[in-house]
Amino acid sequence: AYCYHGQTLLASDKCGEAIRSLQESEKFFGKAEALCKEYGETKGPGTTAKPSGHLFFRKLGSLIKNTLEKCQRENGFIYFQKVPAEAPQLELKANYGLVEPVPFEFPALNAHWTPETLAAFDLTKRPKDDTAKPKPDEEVKPLKEPDIKPQKDSGCQIS
Numbered sequence: 001a002y003c004y005h006g007q008t009l010l011a012s013d014k015c016g017e018a019i020r021s022l023q024e025s026e027k028f029f030g031k032a033e034a035l036c037k038e039y040g041e042t043k044g045p046g047t048t049a050k051p052s053g054h055l056f057f058r059k060l061g062s063l064i065k066n067t068l069e070k071c072q073r074e075n076g077f078i079y080f081q082k083v084p085a086e087a088p089q090l091e092l093k094a095n096y097g098l099v100e101p102v103p104f105e106f107p108a109l110n111a112h113w114t115p116e117t118l119a120a121f122d123l124t125k126r127p128k129d130d131t132a133k134p135k136p137d138e139e140v141k142p143l144k145e146p147d148i149k150p151q152k153d154s155g156c157q158i159s
Contacts, residue, residue: 001090002028003064009088010071016081017088022068024087029064
C-alpha cells in the first residue's frame, strides 16, 4: 500500500512524501520477505508453497526499488523537497470504486421456535428401531447393448 501510495504522491508532485512512503514500503517489504523465506523453509505439510517466489512478490520488490530510485533522482534534479521523518498516513477508507456494504442482521425468531420445540429435537431420546434392517441388494440384469458399426458415409463433406 505504501508503494502505490508513493506512486500517487509522486504523480501529484509531492516527491518528499513519496520518498518517505517508499522507504516505509521498502522496510515492510524486507520484513515480509524474511517471513516468506522462513515460511518456505519450514518442515511439514504445505512446504510446496513458496510465497517469496510468487510473481506478485517478485514484481513488487523491483517496483519499490525502481520507484524509490526514480523519486530520489527527480527530487535531486527537480523538486528539492525535504523528506519528512514520519511516513504519510494511508487513507484506509476507500471513497471510490467500492459499494458501501449492507450490514447483516439476523432475522427475528419465529414464535413457533420455543424452548419446548427445540428440546423435541434431542436425538438421544429417539426411539430405537430394530426392525429397520438394510434390504438385500437386488440382482442387476445385464442389458443387451445395440451393435453400433461405424459409418463411413455420414454425408459430411470437407471442402
